[in-house]
Amino acid sequence: MTEHDITLSVNGTEHELTVEPRTLLVTALREDLGYTGANVGCETARCGACTVRVNGEAIKSCMRFAVQSDGAEIETVEGLAENGDLAPLQEQFQENHGLQCGFCTPGMLMTADTYLKDADDPSREEIREAIEGNLCRCTGYHNIVDAIEATLEQREASHE
Amino acid sequence: MSESDQPADKRGFGDPIERDEDVPLLTGEATYTDDIQLRGTAHLAIRRSDHAHARLLEVDTSAAEAMDDVVAVYTGADVEDSGVPNTIPTAWMLPGLVTPQYRMLAVDKVRHEGDGIAAVVAETPQAAQDALEAIDVEYEALEHVTDPVESVDRDVPPVHEEAEDNVAFDFELGDADAVDEAFADADRVASVDLRQPRLIPNAMEPRSALADWDVATEKLRLWMTSQNPHLHRMLLSAGTLGVPENKIQVIAPEVGGGFGSKIYHYPDEAVTAWCSMQLGRPVKWKASRMEGYVTDCHGRDHTTSAEIAVDDDGTVRGIRVETHAGLGAQLSQFATATPSYLYATILSGEYAIPAIHCRVIGAFTNTTPVDAYRGAGRSEGIYVIERLMDVAARELEMDPAELRRTNLVPPDEFPYETAAAVVYDSGEYERAMDTALEHVGYDDLRERQAELREEGRYLGIGVANFVESAGLSPSGLAGDLGAQAGGWESSIVRFDSTGTVTVLVGTADQGQGHRTTFAQIAAEELGVDVDAIDVVEGDTDQIPQGLGTYGSRSASVGGGAIARGAREVREKAREIAAHQLEASVDDIEFDDGEFHVAGAPDRSYHIQEIAAEAYLGHDLPEEMDPGLEATNFYDPENFTFPFGTHVAVVEIQPETGEIDLERYVAVDDCGEIINPMIVEGQVHGGIAQGIGAALYEGAAYDDDGHLLTRRMDEYAVPHSTYVPDFETDHTVTPSPHNPIGVKGVGESATIAAAPTVVSAVVDALEPFDVDHLDMPITPETVWQAMGGEE
Amino acid sequence: MYANDFEYYRAESVDEAVDLLGDHEGAELLAGSHGLLPRMRTGEEAPPALVDMNAVDGLSSIEHIDGDLSVGALVTHAELAESELVREHAPALADAAGEVGDIQVRNGGTIGGNLAHGDARTDHPAAVLALGGSLDVTGPDGDRSIDAADLFTGHFETAVGEQEVVTALRVPLEDDASSTYHKHRNPLSGYPLIGVGAWAQTDGETIERVRVAATGNLAHPKRLAAVEDALEGESLEADTITAAAEQATSLGDDEFRPDVQASPTYCRHLLSVYTERALRDVLGVDGE
Structure with missing residues (x-):
């Protein structure tokens, strides 16, 4: 099948690559470009382990072909920490023990990080709804909700 | 409480210390099996049965072999003919247990949907998957049974010829007569009939394996999603592949959850390794979620x-x-x-x-x-x-x-x-x-x-x-009851020459935080900071022996082995300290990492200083060997x-x-x-x-x-x-x-x-x-x- | 699993998309990819060619056109759910869009793709049927409109032709009308086990016009004519609603699709319960 030359901007770095049409965005990120943070845990858009940000929105990167994302601005978990310092959300995941095996974590962080950009004093139930597209089999979600809540509280406190 | 039971100061034991393992998991830097790429890797896909129960009449791989990018296609017969032992063993015998041979790929018939029939190795995972459909499998469907009661009560063709009534074992425990008597005497009897449905574990990381057979040294390196790499090493050696145990290195890198499902020796990792051995190049296999649903043990x-x-x-x-x-x-x-x-x-x-x-x-x-x-x-x-x-x-x-x-x-x-x-x-x-x-x-x-x-x-x-x-545990009792493995765990607790500590242990983490908790145990026993301790798991070449993580055993058995190893190290350090302090060992007290003579706390040596002495070897007690480490095998009572x-x-x-x-x-x-x-x-x-x-x-x-x-x-x-x-x-x-x-x-x-x-x-x-x-x-x-x- | 191999074409215009569909037998359109792609990865569909619509301009707006609310085919579920225009004029559609999957899926999936793909399990069809919507489609013979009532012909079957491109969803704007969508989520899939859309016009005392439609575990999304008949022209009372909702139970077992955890009997019951809830909501009649 005809291969296609595409450009992906990942965490601010432009990459040019050649892909088969059927190459998923997550496959291009993981196997062609080495961004192995996003993981693949299912084929039915349920698990969310592959969540990245495309043009500012959290999406499941196993639910689109790489060629569809030609020219897109992509942000992955690898871009959250700056100069080796964990972002506040990552710190709160650590402090609140919001991860165990870590496989769902990159996707969970990208969903939560995107949600937090616009979130305004959400209830725990609203936080749970926000991360509904990310399955975690280890934590039972309680500490993940704690971590997201704590990040918000920390942000509020720093604005006061 | 005596000193050996409870060292003086809390050095993390009991504290909610943040996990050492989190940073790479949070930044995406952590390495799971599928993240590893080796140059020249070929990719394996497995053709699986669509039938619950069928005789395999013919498996024609010729069309698949002719496809672009296909390296090789193997059937169950190819594996059998290669002369490897080809048997996935059961690890627990029961009286009268029927143990049919469990092969890497089916040869005579398929026994469940998802049973492996043939293996395709190709240059890309996509090409391997594409070729699966080109394998022409001719089945003769047999009546099947999925319910455990129907299986033994109904007249159906047996899953295995060796068990005509489909009964693998009929097990009893307890005193039937005493129970009859109790029921006869009691005022009332209540009863319940219940089903506990079949569950699918769903660890978030699907199973995968990457095998690299080194032709020159005839050594197999196998990265895999394992809760117990040593058990896998043993079973691959003695059960499926026949490669000497000391020529197999099993590595469990980050493992994304297990919940039991990654304990077992499945056919897939053996097939991955076997294909690498046939081809002399790395071979990788990764289950899709759908594949996991029909192959991960329920x-x-x-x-x-x-x-x-x-x-x-x-x-x-x-x-x-x-x-x-x-x-x-x-x-x-x-x-x-x-x-x-x-x-x-x-x-x-x-x-x-x-x-x-x-x-x-x-x-x-x-x-x-x-x-x-x-x-x-x-x-x-x-x-x-x-x-x-x-x-x-x-x-x-x-x-x-x-x-x-x-x-x-x-x-x-x-x-x-x-x-x-x-x-x-x-x-x-x-x-x-x-x-x-x-x-x-x-x-x-x-x-x-x-x-x-x-x-x-x-x-x-x-x-x-x-x-x-x-x-x-203990191993002896387990053995009496039929276990084909022990119940112990092993550790090495090693002071490095500059005073840091390396703990090697045979358990294997899939998210439980062993690196942190085990460091807390060692810190407690050795009186050093948790930050000075590095815990290593999941590599059979680094960790001499172990049985892995399952059955809620890691903290009690693995942790026990670490505590005992650390105590042994501490006692050797005490002897060195006594020598340095020119005192009798019995007079040396250990307090917050410091050795001193009882009643004279002003002159003391920290255990990390003692470690340096132990490796310098310049001035040790007579007949003492240099070094400061202990290997411990802990078999609980x-x-x-x-x-x-x-x-x-x-x-x-x-x-x-x-x-x-x-x-x-x-x-x-x-x-x-x-x-x-x-x-x-x-x-x-x-x-x-x-x-x-x-x-x-x-x-x-x-x-x-x-x-x-x-x-x-x-x-x-x-x-x-x-x-x-x-x-x-x-x-x-x-x-x-x-x-x-x-x-x-x-x-x-x-x-x-x-x-x-x-x-x-x-x-x-x-x-x-x-x-x-x-x-x-x-x-x-x-x-x-x-x-x-x- | 990987998707099957296919040829990829990027259309720059609707007409080019129509041409590409004509040139490549079996080709399918690709928009948000959330309907088609998972089915390719599970091996349920294997189109030899895909025509990507994402570069086509003019399909992403929500606006008033000729007395209708027009929603471009590439509008995502998230955009629908957040649109004030949609919330004001077609609340059932906003409700349904907000109920789709999860945040990521709502960001990825599009309304045009959803309706054209005809996945009977999804939320939108009930809302669109209840709102009396229609699809603007362009094909080799030009433009036409497909009424929602004629759209859903089966599970993954719609009246959209093989070479036709959905360009917009139209919802007629009518005064004094309100609409809503209620969903019982299937815990297995996140899709509605039963979803009910309701639209009504009243004069405050009498139910003048009403449309009720269901989606979820049905053979295909459909209007509930018996329910509508029991309401139209009747007075606005709780008993009327209860009796009408009861009409939803007239669906036979074969009109439901099998589900591991829900029998047709239970789905039928839910249909009646959710019909009543949707009706009470849209008619402003309190429960109990």
Whole structure:
């Protein structure tokens, strides 16, 4: 099948690559470009382990072909920490023990990080709804909700 | 407390220290098996059976072989003809057990949907997958069976010729005569028939393997998603491949959850390795989720009739249990142990029950193999006794919590030998139960329940007590009962010459936080900072021996091995310190990492300074060898027995049968707590899996023997909105025989949560004369139980 | 699993997309890819060619056109759910869009793709049927409109032709009308086990016009004519609604699709319950 030359901007770095049409965005990120943070845990858009940000929105990167994302601005978990310092959300995941095996974590962080950009004093139930597209089999979600809540509280406190 | 039992200062032991392992997991830098890329890697895909049961008439691979980018295609016959042992062994023998050969790829017939038939190796994973369809398989369909009762009761073609009646084993435990007598004497008998459905573990990371056979050295390196790399090394050597054990390196890098499913030696990693050996190049295999659903070992699948004999005052006189356990189409390693010894021996629960008898018929079925899934055996057993307590309470018109309390093993009875052939190490059952009931406000809830019922609202309060057998041991006893492996764990605790510490241990983490908790144990024993300690797991070339992580064993058995190793190191350091201080060893005290002569704390050596001396070797006691490290093999004298009480509060929506899980309270006693934050995390995750089993999960097969729940949108792994916030608390009853007093916590909450939630829903439905509902209790189940269409 | 191999074409215009569909037999359109792609990865569909619509301009707006609310085919579920225009004029559509999957799926999936793909399990069809919507489609023979009532012909079957491109969803704007969508989520899939859309016009006392439609575990999304008949012209009372909702139980077992955890009997019951809830909501009649 005809291969296609595409450009992906990942965490601010432009990459040019050649892909088969059927190459998923997550496959291009993981196997062609080495961004192995996003993981693949299912084929039915349920698990969310592959969540990245495309043009500012959290999406499941196993639910689109790489060629569809030609020219897109992509942000992955690898871009959250700056100069080796964990972002506040990552710190709160650590402090609140919001991860165990870590496989769902990159996707969970990208969903939560995107949600937090616009979130305004959400209830725990609203936080749970926000991360509904990310399955975690280890934590039972309680500490993940704690971590997201704590990040918000920390942000509020720093604005006061 | 003596010094060797409890070093002076807390150096992290007991503190909620943040996890050392988190940063790479949070930044995406962590390396899981599928993240590893080796130059020249070929990719494996496995053609799997579409049939539940069929004779393989022909497997024609020629078209697949001719496809672009296909490197090779192999069938079961190719593997068999290569002369490798080709046998995945069972790890637990039972009397009369039938053990058909479990091969890497099917040769004569396929026995379940998903059974491997042929292997395609290609230059890309896509090309390998594409070629699967080009393999022409001619089947002769056979009648199949997926239900464990039907399997042995119905006249069907056997799954294996060796077991014509499909019975793999017929197991008994307990005293049948004593039980008959108890039932004859008791005032009343209550009974329940129940199904514990087949569960699919769903670790978030699908299984995968990357094999690299080095032609020159004839050494196999295998990265894989393993809970126990040493066990895999042994089974690959002795069972499937015949490669000498010292020529196999198994590496478990980051592993994305296991819950039992990554304990086992599956055909797939052996096929991956075998293909690498045939081709002399790296070969990688990764399961899709759908592939995992038909190949990862499932859990549970019990059909049970259980009876309980009670007196009018609530005294339980005996229980009688008969279970058909589905084993699937092949005997996975612990498939036999799980529904026999891990199940029947826990049926006494937290209660003093004088007479217990259990019979288990292990049945082959045309399904994915069944093996231990989080809680394995103990989950099923506790579920049975807790359901029995509820039906007995209903029979006696007694409060179910009160009936439970009446029968608890009292604290002064420990060690307590049950009628189910185990000795509970320690327990303060009533204390944990009181803590839970007080926390939830049990009496108030009962009042509120009564009030709401007047308004036509249905509140349910479920209480379950559990006890778990953790850290299967000692090896000798396990061997007597049929185990083909030991129950020990091994560690190396090594001071490096500059004073840092390296701990190597044979357990293997899949998210439990071993690196942090084990460092806390070593820090406690050695008086050094946790930051100075590095814990290494998951590589058979670095860690000499080990048995891995399963059965809630890592903290108690692995942690025990680390504590004992650290103590040995500390004692050698003490001798060196005595030599340096020109004093007798008996006069040397160890305090917060410092050795000094008793009564003279001003002159001291820190253990890290002693380490430097040990490696310099310039001035050591006579006849002492240099170095400061210890290898320890810890074989516990008994299981440990964590326990606790969980309470759930539900409200039923009568119109739709929906269940609102309003509160969930867990009080766990896992002995000494190494890191409360991590323990709580284990409890949270365990509860979610137990709630999943109770309300959402459950595999099902259609009439053709195909898995109906074969994808992640057909099997309900709980999402964030399916579970409530959890309220947790702890009591601490140390295990008297464990070196650090811990009992383990990995499976506790899963064991407790399913019976707790079921109890709550059934309690809510008391006005409808419902005394039991099978899991998963869906809204439809509830709606039907409330009268449904009527 | 990987998707099957296919040829990829990027259309720059609707007409080019129509041409590409004509040139490549079996070709399918690719928009948000959330309907098609998972089915390719599970092996349920294997189109030899895909025509990507994402570069086509003019399909992403929500606006008033000729007395209709016009929603471009590439509008995502998230955009629909957040649109004030949609919330004001077609609340059922906003409700349904907000109920789709999860945040990521709502960001990825599009309304045009959803309706053209005809996945009977999804939320939108009930809302669109209840709102009396229609699809603007362009094909080799030009433009036409497909009424929602004629659209859904089966599970993954719609009246959209093989070479036709959906360009917009139109919802007629009518005064004094309100609409809503209520969903019972299937815990296995997140799709509706039963979803009911309702639209009504009243004069405050009498139910003048009403449309009720269901989606979820049905053979295909459909209007509930018996329910509508029991309401139209009737007075606005709780008993009327209850009796009308009861009409939803007239669906036979074969009109439901099998589900591992929900029988037709239960789905039928839910249909009646959710019909009543949707009607009470849209008609402003309190429960009990």
